[in-house]
């Protein structure tokens with residue numbers, strides 16, 4: 001069968017490399033070299049074929065597994081009792097029994113679970129299930145996810161506004177600078193005496209939000225904070241993550257270099273006269289699909305709001321805590337950040353209920369703004385988050401005593417409009433680290449976080465994919481892949497608090513979900529895995545003339561809502577996905593979805609030795 005044939009050339013290539021390495025005296029004549037080179041060329045194209053030919057019924061992490069960690073594949077629409085782990089040469093190295101899932105999937109069918117956790121030998125493999133076929137190739141080795149872990153952060157470099165992406169850093173995705181944002185107009189909705197409508201301000205840098213080229217403070221808040229937390233929670237590991245970005249090689253860890261690109265933009269979004277923060281920097285309407293340097297419509301800062309101002313305060317307070325550790329490299333920055341945070345907090349305290357209501361705004365002001373709204377009406381969670389970050393950084397309890405820290409028993413999973421847990425994560429970390437400020441609520445918060453993690457993992461093993469993500473159809477909304485990632489982040493937080501490896505195991509299972517062990521068989525990260533999105537709703541990926549989309553981007557994922565009116569092939573919640581550029585409700589990419597992926601995969605790389613099979 002074609003499988004053997006495909007792998008023969010691989011050995012030929014290896015042979016060529018070996019002969020080069022072993023015997024400089026061995027003169028391979030040009031003819032032979034050419035022959036071997038052309039065989040190698042065949043490998044690339046046939047490797048592509050094998051990637052495309054993986055049996056669609058076998059769903060697994062398409063990149064690979066850590067030797068000492070759980071290893072699960074899921075077989076859909078299958079039958080049989082046995083599976084094999086084989087080498088590329090079709091040698092069986094492990095034989096396992098298939099077992100039926102306890103519960104059916106959302107379509108009502110049970111799946112077969114292939115568990116090869118006890119096989120721990122490093123190598124390249126395929127799974128073979130008689131009657132179903134061969135899986136995509138995968139590896140077992142330490143640091144197997146290092147590539148995708150780095151790419152999930154490097155993705156932010158590709159999202160940068162106001163900078164040319166040079167070939168040296170961007171490779172074939174190099175591009176011209178887009179959106180300098182040095183002449184941004186104050187929209188009438190944001191006018192004040194000191195900055196009347198039409199005032200021009202400079203607000204460069206920052207990351208594009210998603211498939212569009214606008215920059216939104218609310219969504220920047222959770223994204224920037226999640227990346228800051230990744231550094232704050234795993235500083236030693238994150239110092240080893242090199243991204244090949246323009247700042248690489250200075251004394252800062254690259255993840256912080258990347259965060260700075262957005263943080264410096266965020267600082268410009270605060271009105272220095274009163275401390276309020278503009279909701280977004282935006283065009284009046286979405287750009288068409290074109291490269292960023294061609295998208296030159298006027299840009300506005302619009303109305304200040306309570307959510308944007310408190311999210312800004314939270315991020316600046318956290319940033320002050322973290323960048324304060326680099327006084328030589330960034331003199332004064334930590335100070336500026338905490339000052340900005342305090343000013344923002346004061347504005348919000350005086351303006352506790354200013355919602356960003358785009359429809360209402362458009363009744364009164366022109367031009368009408370029709371880009372993403374990120375509108376929110378409840379600010380309790382934003383107050384909690386900002387208070388927690390400000391207290392953690394300054395050691396002052398007054399921020400926390402000013403708010404209702406635990407309005408109810410809920411531990412809502414973080415998303416752009418629900419940030420309460422981000423504040424709790426920060427307080428709980430302070431129990432572990434030096435800053436225990438003796439808050440009486442801390443033991444209760446710690447208990448609740450573990451209870452929340454227990455509620456996430458309870459019954460996960462019984463689902464058709466043995467993941468937390470597959471427990472509930474309610475997880476499959478707009479940006480569902482970020483739900484999987486944020487569940488993973490919550491479990492990592494619980495692990496850090498308890499050292500209970502079960503939390504890590506299910507964090508990893510959700511990452512497996514993202515990388516292919518799921519209802520569609522896609523690895524949802526562009527460029528990482530055998531079957532990955534090729535047509536994300538992302539303007540540069542669509543317009544740059546390069547076949548492959550920009551790598552390391554997490555698409556939104558299954559969502560039966562079809563808010564974009566593009567028909568998905570199935571409305572079964574975890575199957576409701578299509579790799580179609582127009583389908584923004586399932587196939588867009590966004591900074592707030594990549595951030596929890598970056599956290600999850602880098603945290604697991606850092607903690608891989610703690611995983612138990």
Ligand code: 9MR
Pocket residue numbers: 209210211212371372373374478479584588589590
């Ligand atoms: O991620 C946002 C999702 O939760 C909302 O339901 C949706 C509709 O309001 O908007 C999503 O955010 C989009 C933003 O408004 C504009 N940039 C692209 C974002 C991702 O689709």
